[in-house]
Amino acid sequence: MNDIRLLVVDDEVHYLETLIKRLKKRKLDADSTVSPIDALAKIEREEFDVVVLDVKMPEMDGIEALGAIKKSKPLTEVIILTGHANLESAVKGMELGAFAYMIKPVDIDELIYKIQDAYKKRVLEKQKRSAGTGNSAYI
Numbered sequence: 001m002n003d004i005r006l007l008v009v010d011d012e013v014h015y016l017e018t019l020i021k022r023l024k025k026r027k028l029d030a031d032s033t034v035s036p037i038d039a040l041a042k043i044e045r046e047e048f049d050v051v052v053l054d055v056k057m058p059e060m061d062g063i064e065a066l067g068a069i070k071k072s073k074p075l076t077e078v079i080i081l082t083g084h085a086n087l088e089s090a091v092k093g094m095e096l097g098a099f100a101y102m103i104k105p106v107d108i109d110e111l112i113y114k115i116q117d118a119y120k121k122r123v124l125e126k127q128k129r130s131a132g133t134g135n136s137a138y139i
Contacts, residue, residue: 010054036065077118
């Protein structure tokens, strides 16, 4: 799992710190930020395979951030986390290309399975695109 570059974005500092510790304990290369605006800047500077993104944040909501991520890095997979089950945001997130929508508190093993599945999807998409261009290097 060391190959997966993960970014977790959540404005709840204690929840974020705990989640990052648990992910790193399971050998995931996880970075974090409390700011969706900072997350978008990180995504532009660095390559992330999967982003775990909270919905309710003060600067910008997760659905808006998801749209920006998919626009600039369409192969980056995004898992939406929310503490408030909301069918409307779930549908909008899936329409914008979210890989999954999960309710907090999330079971860590279930989240890791989703992260692994999202990573596999990203790798397959990269392979398809590189095969389509005749280029064997990943995009």
